Amino acid sequence: MLPLFKYHLRSIFIRWRSTVATILGLALVIAVFVLVQSLAVGIEKASANSGDPRNLLITRQGALAETTSVITREQFNIIRYLPGLAQDNAGQPLASADVLLIINLPRREATGNANVMLRGVAPAGRALRPQVTLVEGRWFEPGRREAVASRRLAGRFANLQVGQKFKTGGVELTVVGLFDAARSAFDSELWIDADEARSAFDRPDYSSVLVRPENEAAAARIKAALEAERRLKVKAVREVDYYKEQTRTAGPIRWLGNGLAVVMSIGAMFAAMNTLYASVGARTREIGTLRVLGFRRRSILLGFLLEGGLLAGFGGALGCVFALPMHGYSTGTLGWETFSEIVFDFQITPILAAQAVAFAIVVGLLGSFLPALRAARLPVIASLKSV
Amino acid sequence: MPVAAPIVQVRELTKVFRQGEINVTALHRINLEIAAGEFLTLMGPSGSGKSTLLHIIAGIDRPTSGDCIVQERNIGALNESELADWRNQNVGFVFQTFNLIPVLSAFENVELPLLLTQLSARDRRRQVTTALELVGLSDRMKHLPRQLSGGQEQRVAIARALVTDPQLIVADEPTGNLDSHSAADVLDILRRLSRDARKTVIMVTHDPKAAAYGTRSIHLEKGELTN
Numbered sequence: 001m002l003p004l005f006k007y008h009l010r011s012i013f014i015r016w017r018s019t020v021a022t023i024l025g026l027a028l029v030i031a032v033f034v035l036v037q038s039l040a041v042g043i044e045k046a047s048a049n050s051g052d053p054r055n056l057l058i059t060r061q062g063a064l065a066e067t068t069s070v071i072t073r074e075q076f077n078i079i080r081y082l083p084g085l086a087q088d089n090a091g092q093p094l095a096s097a098d099v100l101l102i103i104n105l106p107r108r109e110a111t112g113n114a115n116v117m118l119r120g121v122a123p124a125g126r127a128l129r130p131q132v133t134l135v136e137g138r139w140f141e142p143g144r145r146e147a148v149a150s151r152r153l154a155g156r157f158a159n160l161q162v163g164q165k166f167k168t169g170g171v172e173l174t175v176v177g178l179f180d181a182a183r184s185a186f187d188s189e190l191w192i193d194a195d196e197a198r199s200a201f202d203r204p205d206y207s208s209v210l211v212r213p214e215n216e217a218a219a220a221r222i223k224a225a226l227e228a229e230r231r232l233k234v235k236a237v238r239e240v241d242y243y244k245e246q247t248r249t250a251g252p253i254r255w256l257g258n259g260l261a262v263v264m265s266i267g268a269m270f271a272a273m274n275t276l277y278a279s280v281g282a283r284t285r286e287i288g289t290l291r292v293l294g295f296r297r298r299s300i301l302l303g304f305l306l307e308g309g310l311l312a313g314f315g316g317a318l319g320c321v322f323a324l325p326m327h328g329y330s331t332g333t334l335g336w337e338t339f340s341e342i343v344f345d346f347q348i349t350p351i352l353a354a355q356a357v358a359f360a361i362v363v364g365l366l367g368s369f370l371p372a373l374r375a376a377r378l379p380v381i382a383s384l385k386s387v
Numbered sequence: 388m389p390v391a392a393p394i395v396q397v398r399e400l401t402k403v404f405r406q407g408e409i410n411v412t413a414l415h416r417i418n419l420e421i422a423a424g425e426f427l428t429l430m431g432p433s434g435s436g437k438s439t440l441l442h443i444i445a446g447i448d449r450p451t452s453g454d455c456i457v458q459e460r461n462i463g464a465l466n467e468s469e470l471a472d473w474r475n476q477n478v479g480f481v482f483q484t485f486n487l488i489p490v491l492s493a494f495e496n497v498e499l500p501l502l503l504t505q506l507s508a509r510d511r512r513r514q515v516t517t518a519l520e521l522v523g524l525s526d527r528m529k530h531l532p533r534q535l536s537g538g539q540e541q542r543v544a545i546a547r548a549l550v551t552d553p554q555l556i557v558a559d560e561p562t563g564n565l566d567s568h569s570a571a572d573v574l575d576i577l578r579r580l581s582r583d584a585r586k587t588v589i590m591v592t593h594d595p596k597a598a599a600y601g602t603r604s605i606h607l608e609k610g611e612l613t614n
Contacts, residue, residue: 003502003503004502006491006495007488007490007491007495010490010491011490014489014490285484285486286486286488286489288486289482289486289488290488290499291447291471292445292447292474292480292486293474293475293480293499293500293503293547294471294472294474294475294476294500294503295471295503296467296468296471296472297467297468380447380448381442381447381448384447384482384486
């Protein structure tokens, strides 16, 4: 530990006005950094929460997402009778052929329209996604033009409350229930019966098939069998891996956050530099005294770097506190994979907070380097004569 | 006259400062020996070079030419880091303006030089307490400098100079900012250190009354010794 830790810690607060201004400036930078990054974390978390490690998702070879995939009924029939699939209580294989559609709906309070993902799911589809639970109303019935919306989506779009109707593509659907998808990607979806979706929207085929193999060995066998069967031209990936891949939307947000933080941190760096230069100027005699007492230049340099780091660390922590009220706040953005609205939360995780404080400390260290160097290089005699 | 083996030997010491295009000779071929336990006062008018000589002997400035040997070590040959260590271990400093660190208590100010040693916190505490007792301030340990009078501040500075138990104590006009009563207290402590603890004290002063506390006084004028 630095021998002069106490001295530097206390000195930070002597010129409290400039110290507070610097801390607040840094806090602002870090709050912006944390907020933008927490969006990216929210999207990544929503995707990470979506998959079940036991499930395999089967799509057309070459399709990057379910929305661009086509699985014919024949393909589905081959897939659902593959050996090694787990069965439900009725002895039916746990396989759900889903239809993914993108529909355009008006937002609440007439703020324009946006694309929303409509998923047609087979009855097995709900069993394969236990994180999706009904929280209001009832599930849709096959053969009826009924939909169940994510509760969070219903908070963002018009006519998605239980009992309300909405029209899309000439089809009128009645909302009969709301579900909660445990902050997963399904929170951005509307669900209807798969066959109803095909008939209402005139889709002969499905988009994807979700299956539950009996065990790990069966999963590997099914995957190998599907890849070896060239006529099928499908690929099977673990559902969790598929959603991990679907986090590309977070990429530009991360870049935006990093870019904003870097630009703003330049200003913060100068603020820290200014504060430290003023501090060094006001403490010239103290520095000279420390040098006379035997403290080396290196100690002085490290001490002032420590001050810059501490100052920035306080700013970083305060920035996290400023951003914290947004934690858990639900918002939405356009997903790059589907060009539809994805709903997610601001997620300020301990790791993100630690990264933010570390980033602030780096800014502080960079900003304090030149003043610290100046302090370390002050001539001893001239320092002692300083008023 | 020196009463024991010299602790400081200054030989043909010259110091030249460069001020713009002009060379200013602050010290010119000074030869001086100071014995262990001596209380030497350096006197002379402003700009005579007395503080410069004190700084060179204390290892915070370097001669342009000549040697300054302190405790058999030519300190002019030491590099910056060696000199910093040497100062910490061998010299105690007392300044006219006290030079205490305002954010640290009296105890913490005195403890500063010991932070560079290998002493444990317990040993440091013992030494700091002893030093503050020696200057009569054991009841002011937790006080910040601004809570002390000028005389008390200077006594804390003396305790800081003593705490590493150096052989050499240098004081640059230590009574310049004090009232006569506090000045007498400070000078008395310095005299006791020389007389009773056999410390070598070198003090720069303008004041003949202060110089009278020393065992020997030398005068400088225009960078040269006049007696």
